[in-house]
Amino acid sequence: MEFEEAYAAFLSHHIQRRTGERRGRLVHRNFHGEKMFLHKVWWPLKGSLEDIHPEFEILDWRGRSYFADFAWVTPWRFTVLFEIKGFAKHVRDMDRNxxxxxxxxxxxxxxxxxxxxxxxxxNVANKPEVCLTLLRLFISQFQAPALPSPTMDPREKEIVRLAFRLARDFRPIDVYRHLQINYRTARTLIDRLAAKGWIHPVPRGREERGVLYRLTDGACHFLQ
Known part of the structure; x- marks a missing residue:
C-alpha cells in the first residue's frame, strides 16, 4: 500500500471513531505539517500508520483539553506524544503566558x-532525514537489537562511517564516489555489509528508482 492510500484510510478510520468536537478537529483542521511528518518521517521508519493516533486528547493540569498532534502507544508500556511545531505559532507569536x-x-x-x-x-519539511535519524536513535534505547558481525575489512568500516556521518539513507553511488572505486565493487561491499547485519535496504514506492540503504538498529547501538 502506498502512503496516500494508507493516509486516507488512516484519517477515515479515526474520523469514524470520534464524535462532536473531537471528530470536527479531524474533519476541518488543516493537517499539512502533521501529514508531512507522517509521510517524510514516520512512514519511512515504520511503513505503516496503524499504531499512531492523531489529535490525541489529554486533560492538562488545569483540567483543560490538550490535543497532541500524534500519540504512539509503544510496545514498552509508555506513550510517545509527537508535536510538529511551527516557528510562528510556538516562538514568534507566543506571549509570556x-x-x-x-x-x-x-x-x-x-x-x-x-x-x-x-x-x-x-526540519520536517527540509531535513526529514535528520528527524528520522534522531527518532530512530530515540527508539533504539528501548530495543535490544542483535548486534552485527564485528568482522569488517577497512573499506567496509569506511562505508559504515560514511553512513553514520551522512545521517540519511545512502545509495551505492555515495559509496562509489566516497571510496573512489568502481560501481560493481561498491555493490559487492554493500552486499557484504547487509549480509553481516550492518545495513539493510530501504523499501521504496513503485515510482521511485534505485535502492537506498540505512544502518540497522543494531549498528546504531553498536556504534554508540
Whole structure:
C-alpha cells in the first residue's frame, strides 16, 4: 500500500471513531505539517500508520483539553506524544503566558508518564532525514537489537562511517564516489555489509528508482 492510500484510510478510520468536537478537529483542521511528518518521517521508519493516533486528547493540569498532534502507544508500556511545531505559532507569536503554559504542560505530561518529542516544521519539511535519524536513535534505547558481525575489512568500516556521518539513507553511488572505486565493487561491499547485519535496504514506492540503504538498529547501538 502506498502512503496516500494508507493516509486516507488512516484519517477515515479515526474520523469514524470520534464524535462532536473531537471528530470536527479531524474533519476541518488543516493537517499539512502533521501529514508531512507522517509521510517524510514516520512512514519511512515504520511503513505503516496503524499504531499512531492523531489529535490525541489529554486533560492538562488545569483540567483543560490538550490535543497532541500524534500519540504512539509503544510496545514498552509508555506513550510517545509527537508535536510538529511551527516557528510562528510556538516562538514568534507566543506571549509570556503562552510560553509559561507550554513549559508547564511539557512537565505535566512527563509527570504522567508520557514521552514528548517535538519536531520543528522546518526540519520536517527540509531535513526529514535528520528527524528520522534522531527518532530512530530515540527508539533504539528501548530495543535490544542483535548486534552485527564485528568482522569488517577497512573499506567496509569506511562505508559504515560514511553512513553514520551522512545521517540519511545512502545509495551505492555515495559509496562509489566516497571510496573512489568502481560501481560493481561498491555493490559487492554493500552486499557484504547487509549480509553481516550492518545495513539493510530501504523499501521504496513503485515510482521511485534505485535502492537506498540505512544502518540497522543494531549498528546504531553498536556504534554508540
Amino acid at each position: 503562552g510560553f509559561d503554559n507550554e513549559t508547564n504542560r511539557e512537565v505535566f505530561l512527563q509527570s504522567l508518564g508520557y514521552r514528548l518529542l517535538s519536531f520543528s516544521y522546518d
